[in-house]
Amino acid sequence: MDGDFQVQVQHCAQRLSQSPEAALAELFDLTAERLVRYAMSVTSSQADAEDALQGAFSRIARRPQLLVAAKLPWSYLLRTVRNEALRILQRNSSQKRLQVPASTVQATPEQQLLQQESSESVRRILKSLPSEQSEVVTLKHWEDLTFAEIAEVLGISQNTVASRYRYAIEKLQRALEGLVR
Known part of the structure; x- marks a missing residue:
């Protein structure tokens, strides 16, 4: 995995105890795209994946000390998003259609x-x-x-x-x- 990314996540996690709002916003900006992509592998739905991300960050906002204390903050974030995605799947009995982000590359x-x-x-x-x-x-x-x-x-x-x-x-x-x- 990209070491620089891990360092950035670690830095944001450490800053949660001093400046929680700013650090949480920075952490969200840094990780949201990757976390949604991972959550989609669990839920098969863009909307559910985004809901899982929101739920995970709500949990982190309520108890930031858990992320601060995590030995591997990125792994902790992935696990938190996974747990949220599984909760959403339990609530939703029907499978939703996988949505694909629009391509940014221009082609014929x-x-x-x-x-x-x-x-x-x-x-x-x-x-x-x-x-x-x-x-x-x-x-x-x-x-x-x-x-x-x-x-x-x-x-x-x-x-x-x-x-x-x-x-x-x-x-x-x-x-x-x-x-x-």
Whole structure:
């Protein structure tokens, strides 16, 4: 994972005890996009992911000392968002459609169509994975966490993380091979 990012998160967490409002705002600006992306791997919904982020930051605002005391503040944030996302899933019995942020890259209509079809295929394949496997892939590839860090965030052993990752990658490879043929 990006060491500079970890240092920034650590710095914000430490500042929570001196200047809570400013540090919390800075922490939100620094982490929100990544936390929403992770929450989407749990909820499959942009709106629910954003709600999970809001709930997590509300909890942190009420009890900042927990984040200040955390040995790994980024892992603590990921776990807090995950717990909020799971609470939201329990409340919502129906699955919502995955929403995709609009692309910022300008492309020809043909390129946009191909890109959209490819993105939809990959998203569909990721969504078809069991949520436990999808979470691990998201944390490994998009958040650049190690298996040890993922194990801490999810509260499971490193062997379980490695096993979920291996099964997910095997399924993704088989599914992607089917797309290419």
